[in-house]
Amino acid sequence: xxxxxxxxxxxxxxxxxxxxxxxxxxxxxxxxxxxxxxxxxxxxxxxxxxxxxxxxxxxxxxxxxxxxxxxxxxxxxxxxxxxxxxxxxxxxxxxxxxxxxxxxxxxxxxxxxxxxxxxxxxxxxxxxxxxxxxxxxxxxxxxxxxxxxxxxxxxxxxxxxxxxxxxxxxxxxxxxxxxxx
Numbered sequence: 001x002x003x004x005x006x007x008x009x010x011x012x013x014x015x016x017x018x019x020x021x022x023x024x025x026x027x028x029x030x031x032x033x034x035x036x037x038x039x040x041x042x043x044x045x046x047x048x049x050x051x052x053x054x055x056x057x058x059x060x061x062x063x064x065x066x067x068x069x070x071x072x073x074x075x076x077x078x079x080x081x082x083x084x085x086x087x088x089x090x091x092x093x094x095x096x097x098x099x100x101x102x103x104x105x106x107x108x109x110x111x112x113x114x115x116x117x118x119x120x121x122x123x124x125x126x127x128x129x130x131x132x133x134x135x136x137x138x139x140x141x142x143x144x145x146x147x148x149x150x151x152x153x154x155x156x157x158x159x160x161x162x163x164x165x166x167x168x169x170x171x172x173x174x175x176x177x178x179x180x181x
Contacts, residue, residue: 003025003035005074005075005078007025007040007043007044007047007053008047008052008053008067008071008074008075008078009075010025010028011066011067012067012072014066015056015064015065015066016065017062017064018037018040018062018063018065019040019062020064021040021044021065022035022040032141044065047065050070051068051070051071052067052068052070052071052074053065053066054066054068093115093152096111096115097112097159101163108163109160109163112159112163115152115156116153119149119152119153119156120153122149123146123153126145126149127146129142130142130143130146
């Protein structure tokens, strides 16, 4: 999710100033994506520059912002467009494991086990949070985090099984690689 669209969605509720937006974003995402207040104000400046929000007159030292008609159109397009898998951040766990396999001296099984332990603890914490009352938006975010943790555990099982059958190919050394002159 982009911060830009998250702030537009929050401003659709009504005018807010930066700290209110940060608190509402934190509440809507259950604190899973903490925003830096500087990031909020930087994003608001860009949204204002692009005519997606407008700054209202200061009120008790705070400058509220409201969404514009162009901002509502942009938000509608965002909600109507599916998120493509390639649009999501790179998976650091997959990259770490791929590099561990090809880095001499790394105990790959230990890397997998360490990640499994951490993911299991995370899943247990999410499951514990699920027993507490909450609003539907937070419960849906929590469900997504639970499903992602479960999927990561299944993937780690797959990695472990694959490692048992893996026969590494010799890696090229610097003497095997021709250096252009």
